[in-house]
Amino acid sequence: MNTETIVAGLKQVRESKPLVVNITNYVVMNNSANALLALGASPIMAHSQQEMAEMMSFAGALVINIGTLDSAWTPRMIHAVEQANLNKKTVVLDPVGCGASVLRTETSRQIAAWAESLIIRGNASEIIALAGERAQSKGVDALDSSEAAVGAARYLVEAYNCNVVVSGATDYVVTSQGETQLNNGHEMMPYVTGMGCSLSALTGAFAAVGENTGLAAAAVMGVVGEIAAERAKGPGSLQVEILDALYQLDEATLLKRLKIS
Amino acid sequence: MNTETIVAGLKQVRESKPLVVNITNYVVMNNSANALLALGASPIMAHSQQEMAEMMSFAGALVINIGTLDSAWTPRMIHAVEQANLNKKTVVLDPVGCGASVLRTETSRQIAAWAESLIIRGNASEIIALAGERAQSKGVDALDSSEAAVGAARYLVEAYNCNVVVSGATDYVVTSQGETQLNNGHEMMPYVTGMGCSLSALTGAFAAVGENTGLAAAAVMGVVGEIAAERAKGPGSLQVEILDALYQLDEATLLKRLKIS
Amino acid sequence: MNTETIVAGLKQVRESKPLVVNITNYVVMNNSANALLALGASPIMAHSQQEMAEMMSFAGALVINIGTLDSAWTPRMIHAVEQANLNKKTVVLDPVGCGASVLRTETSRQIAAWAESLIIRGNASEIIALAGERAQSKGVDALDSSEAAVGAARYLVEAYNCNVVVSGATDYVVTSQGETQLNNGHEMMPYVTGMGCSLSALTGAFAAVGENTGLAAAAVMGVVGEIAAERAKGPGSLQVEILDALYQLDEATLLKRLKIS
Numbered sequence: 001m002n003t004e005t006i007v008a009g010l011k012q013v014r015e016s017k018p019l020v021v022n023i024t025n026y027v028v029m030n031n032s033a034n035a036l037l038a039l040g041a042s043p044i045m046a047h048s049q050q051e052m053a054e055m056m057s058f059a060g061a062l063v064i065n066i067g068t069l070d071s072a073w074t075p076r077m078i079h080a081v082e083q084a085n086l087n088k089k090t091v092v093l094d095p096v097g098c099g100a101s102v103l104r105t106e107t108s109r110q111i112a113a114w115a116e117s118l119i120i121r122g123n124a125s126e127i128i129a130l131a132g133e134r135a136q137s138k139g140v141d142a143l144d145s146s147e148a149a150v151g152a153a154r155y156l157v158e159a160y161n162c163n164v165v166v167s168g169a170t171d172y173v174v175t176s177q178g179e180t181q182l183n184n185g186h187e188m189m190p191y192v193t194g195m196g197c198s199l200s201a202l203t204g205a206f207a208a209v210g211e212n213t214g215l216a217a218a219a220v221m222g223v224v225g226e227i228a229a230e231r232a233k234g235p236g237s238l239q240v241e242i243l244d245a246l247y248q249l250d251e252a253t254l255l256k257r258l259k260i261s
Numbered sequence: 262m263n264t265e266t267i268v269a270g271l272k273q274v275r276e277s278k279p280l281v282v283n284i285t286n287y288v289v290m291n292n293s294a295n296a297l298l299a300l301g302a303s304p305i306m307a308h309s310q311q312e313m314a315e316m317m318s319f320a321g322a323l324v325i326n327i328g329t330l331d332s333a334w335t336p337r338m339i340h341a342v343e344q345a346n347l348n349k350k351t352v353v354l355d356p357v358g359c360g361a362s363v364l365r366t367e368t369s370r371q372i373a374a375w376a377e378s379l380i381i382r383g384n385a386s387e388i389i390a391l392a393g394e395r396a397q398s399k400g401v402d403a404l405d406s407s408e409a410a411v412g413a414a415r416y417l418v419e420a421y422n423c424n425v426v427v428s429g430a431t432d433y434v435v436t437s438q439g440e441t442q443l444n445n446g447h448e449m450m451p452y453v454t455g456m457g458c459s460l461s462a463l464t465g466a467f468a469a470v471g472e473n474t475g476l477a478a479a480a481v482m483g484v485v486g487e488i489a490a491e492r493a494k495g496p497g498s499l500q501v502e503i504l505d506a507l508y509q510l511d512e513a514t515l516l517k518r519l520k521i522s
Numbered sequence: 523m524n525t526e527t528i529v530a531g532l533k534q535v536r537e538s539k540p541l542v543v544n545i546t547n548y549v550v551m552n553n554s555a556n557a558l559l560a561l562g563a564s565p566i567m568a569h570s571q572q573e574m575a576e577m578m579s580f581a582g583a584l585v586i587n588i589g590t591l592d593s594a595w596t597p598r599m600i601h602a603v604e605q606a607n608l609n610k611k612t613v614v615l616d617p618v619g620c621g622a623s624v625l626r627t628e629t630s631r632q633i634a635a636w637a638e639s640l641i642i643r644g645n646a647s648e649i650i651a652l653a654g655e656r657a658q659s660k661g662v663d664a665l666d667s668s669e670a671a672v673g674a675a676r677y678l679v680e681a682y683n684c685n686v687v688v689s690g691a692t693d694y695v696v697t698s699q700g701e702t703q704l705n706n707g708h709e710m711m712p713y714v715t716g717m718g719c720s721l722s723a724l725t726g727a728f729a730a731v732g733e734n735t736g737l738a739a740a741a742v743m744g745v746v747g748e749i750a751a752e753r754a755k756g757p758g759s760l761q762v763e764i765l766d767a768l769y770q771l772d773e774a775t776l777l778k779r780l781k782i783s
Contacts, residue, residue: 027290027306029549029590033715038757043715044619045549048592051623068290070309070337097305101312191508193294193304235299236504243758247713288551288567329551331570358566362573402564452769454555454565496560497765 002180002215002260007251009206009216014040018060018208022201023047023077025067025096028194031239032063035198038246039220041205049079056083060208063201064111066104067096074107081114090207091115092214094200095122099129118162119207119214121200124149127166131155146170150179165203165214167196171222173215180215183259184222186229192239195225223257224249263441263476263521268512270467270477275301279321279469283462284308284338286328286357289455292500293324296459299507300481302466308337317344321469324462325372327365328357335368342375351468352376353475355461356383360390379423380468380475382461385410388427392416402451407431411440426464426475428457432483434476441476444520445483447490453500456486484518485510524702524737524782529773531728531738536562540582540730544723545569545599547589547618550716553761554585557720560768561742563727571601578605582730585723586633588626589618596629603636612729613637614736616722617644621651640684641729641736643722646671649688653677668692672701687725687736689718693744695737702737705781706744708751714761717747745779746771 019042024032029045036043046055056062062084064077084091093115095108108130112118122130124144131152146168153164153174166172171182189195202217211217227249228241280303285293290306297304307316317323323345325338345352354376356369369391373379383391385405392413407429414425414435427433432443450456463478472478488510489502541564546554551567558565568577578584584606586599606613615637617630630652634640644652646666653674668690675686675696688694693704711717724739733739749771750763 025306026287026548027294030291030552030715033549034757034761037713037715044622045547045590046619046623047590048623048625050593050625051591054623068306068308069312071311097307100305101307101309101315103309103312191298193291193298232505234505234508235295236501236508239295239504240501240758240762243761244754244756247756247758286567287548288555291552329567329569330573332572358568361566362568362570362576364570364573452559454552454559493766495766495769496556497762497769500556500765501762 003255003258005211006216006219007255009209009211010220010251010254012209013205016209017042018205019044019058020061020063020201020204020208021046021055021059021080022063022065022204023073023080024063024065024197027067028197031194031198032201034243035246036201036205038243039202039205043201047076049076052080052083056080056087056089059089061090061092061204063092063094063204065094065096065197065200066107067197069104069107077111078114081111085116088117090117090119090212092119092121092200092204092207094197095120095126095130096197098122098126105129112160112162117212118160119165119203119212120156120162121165121167121196121203121214123167123196127156127164128152146172150174163213165218167199167218171218173213173218175213181261182218182222184219184257185225188229188232188235188238189225191235219258219260220249220254223254226257264516264519266472267477267480268516270470270472271481271512271515273470274466277470278303279466280305280319281322281324281462281465281469282307282316282320282341283324283465284334284341285324285326285458285462288328289458292455292459293462295504296507297462297466299504300463300466304462310337310340313341313344317341317348317350320350322351322353322465324353324355324465326355326357326458326461327368328458330365330368338372339375342372346377349378351378351380351473353380353382353461353465353468355458356381356387356391357458359383359387366390373421373423378473379421380426380464380473381417381423382426382428382457382464382475384428384457388417388425389413407433411435424474426479428460428479432479434474434479436474442522443479443483445480445518446486449490449493449496449499450486452496480519480521481510481515484515487518525777525780527733528738528741529777531731531733532742532773532776534731535727538731539564540727541566541580542583542585542723542726542730543568543577543581543602544585544726545602546585546587546719546723549589550587550719553716553720554723556765557768558723558727560765561724561727565723569598571598574602574605578602578609578611581611583612583614583726585614585616585726587616587618587719587722588629589719591626591629599633600636603633607638610639612639612641612734614641614643614722614726614729616719617642617648617652618719620644620648627651634682634684639734640682641687641725641734642678642684643687643689643718643725643736645689645718649678649686650674668694672696685735687740689721689740693740695735695740697735703783704740704744706741706779707747710751710754710757710760711747713757741780741782742771742776745776748779
């Protein structure tokens with residue numbers, strides 16, 4: 001049952017404190033590290049090709065986020081994916097802004113094709129663009145609803161033999177077994193930068209303990225965002241409350257709050 | 262009338278949610294993105310020359326901030342300014358630390374000379390140094406009062422055919438039509454890093470809806486800083502409260518608080 | 523007496539607001555700048571070799587943090603250390619993740635060997651690895667207790683003619699005169715990224731006013747962390763409260779709270 005996977009995953013992350021290697025964008029490095037710490041995992045932000053083989057040998061998962069992509073990042077990302085493959089570790093790809101430029105779309109596809117064990121986590125526009133359909137995006141924000149991206153997500157699941165999480169008002173977790181919907185979260189969350197990036201980082205922590213669907217991270221982030229929004233006055237305090245809520249989250253609250261179908 | 266410009270600008274930003282492309286420094290990328298989101302705009306932090314033509318084709322404005330400058334950033338900044346020019350978009354230049362090194366002063370002048378539609382936003386030392394006068398600075402902090410930089414700002418308005426905002430205890434918005442003074446803000450604001458950078462980012466959002474003087478952003482930032490300081494215990498909570506206050510700001514509060522002359 | 527050094531250092535930092543140049547990692551640039559501002563110092567994050575000679579000519583100290591190291595950073599760090607040496611300024615080295623990769627260990631040793639006036643600030647695993655012993659680390663987190671690293675710290679004091687701060691539940695300040703223990707801080711602090719990096723940045727501010735042991739910064743950070751933890755609900759609010767507490771900290775509170783031996 002899905003909810004058991006989620007609760008068991010949370011427990012395992014907190015007990016084993018897996019190391020998650022992140023090659024992520026400059027904007028969210030701090031948030032992503034803090035989200036992983038608050039959950040109970042161990043983040044490291046590392047990108048040098050001179051140390052990635054060592055890092056991936058003791059890491060639990062690799063998170064690749066292309067938010068501030070340039071030509072210096074691409075070979076490092078590809079090299080890191082190769083090291084993840086060699087060590088049989090899952091790669092979480094966050095294709096930030098996919099569709100907003102050819103560079104982002106092509107690099108996302110290259111990484112997706114290269115990773116042997118893969119979870120893709122993006123918003124509707126990014127998932128649609130990655131699948132080669134025409135998306136409505138504006139920069140890094142999605143204009144399409146997450147529901148509109150489910151078909152694209154199904155295509156990606158098959159094309160890359162991966163699992164896909166489409167974030168939005170409703171989150172869709174799409175695997176070869178079908179879709180799961182999550183209806184937690186809060187409409188204020190898109191007013192804080194990097195919430196999706198934090199979710200991708202948490203997805204890496206759960207993947208490191210064997211929860212490879214992306215479901216547990218999406219469930220935790222949605223519930224935590226909802227709790228935090230009840231306490232927040234605006235996006236500044238929302239970000240603070242999310243880290244506090246992640247740290248405080250217990251299994252009973254998670255299960256009680258969860259809107260899953 | 263000035264106050265009408267400010268209120269109309271705020272309304273327009275929230276309605277049209279313009280995309281603002283930022284090439285900014287590593288220190289403030291997160292704050293700047295969050296300030297733009299809290300205001301109601303759409304930020305993207307992108308710098309690659311491989312995607313800047315695409316980005317500027319659908320962006321509303323470009324913000325260039327030289328806070329963590331090196332030789333890899335300069336050609337990207339110049340290329341982005343060229344793309345902004347081609348698309349007839351305004352460039353906001355934040356010449357962080359101008360005067361503290363020859364590199365910063367010369368790069369600032371190069372960008373200012375290159376941009377066809379330009380707003381410069383800096384502290385007194387930066388504006389004085391950019392104009393070629395002798396400024397008193399210490400790193401990225403101004404030692405001169407903003408009043409001392411009004412002459413330099415007037416010079417820049419003419420030399421670069423631009424508008425200039427000098428930030429300080431009093432903010433001066435200098436255009437070819439004359440000066441406007443703003444007396445909002447709070448003395449605790451310089452204890453948070455990147456407040457000026459956030460102002461420059463907001464200036465880009467207003468420029469994207471046609472408010473090209475820099476006045477509306479300075480007014481909003483000053484009022485919001487003042488509201489936030491009343492609620493804050495120190496610079497940590499001030500930063501949080503500023504984002505909350507930006508998000509909550511309504512036109513009546515803005516007009517009531519505004520100290521403009 | 524030790525406590526006099528600490529209180530005098532705090533007073534001096536606030537009076538002279540020394541400029542501290544930081545070449546630090548992408549994750550913590552914002553926190554480190556904010557910690558220095560909240561303390562009362564002036565941070566600048568600069569790394570270009572084209573401006574480092576100028577920067578170090580008017581800076582009070584240099585902080586080098588290898589948290590997101592790659593081959594582009596190393597020559598800049600070495601060049602900055604050379605400029606610090608030329609200007610007889612102290613270098614604070616934060617060897618983040620030392621021991622987790624050969625790259626990090628060797629670069630840390632190169633910087634330590636190069637700096638003429640040096641303070642090393644790290645966690646137990648980093649200090650042990652830097653000294654060439656076998657450490658237990660996981661990414662950038664220490665698994666060893668700080669006590670286990672005192673021998674390694676003593677070795678480093680002699681090998682590099684420097685002072686060493688080992689952070690942990692107990693902080694050890696190790697100099698050629700012996701060790702001082704600090705028992706402030708709080709167990710929630712490791713759940714916020716970059717707390718050690720902030721301590722290293724503050725160490726630079728005190729070094730700039732002649733407090734070259736690392737003791738004052740460790741005392742201030744420990745006391746402030748303890749105060750903040752009493753007010754915080756989790757790591758999100760802890761980070762906010764730490765900046766507020768740094769800003770508010772007065773000498774009487776510092777002395778009353780200090781657990782030193």
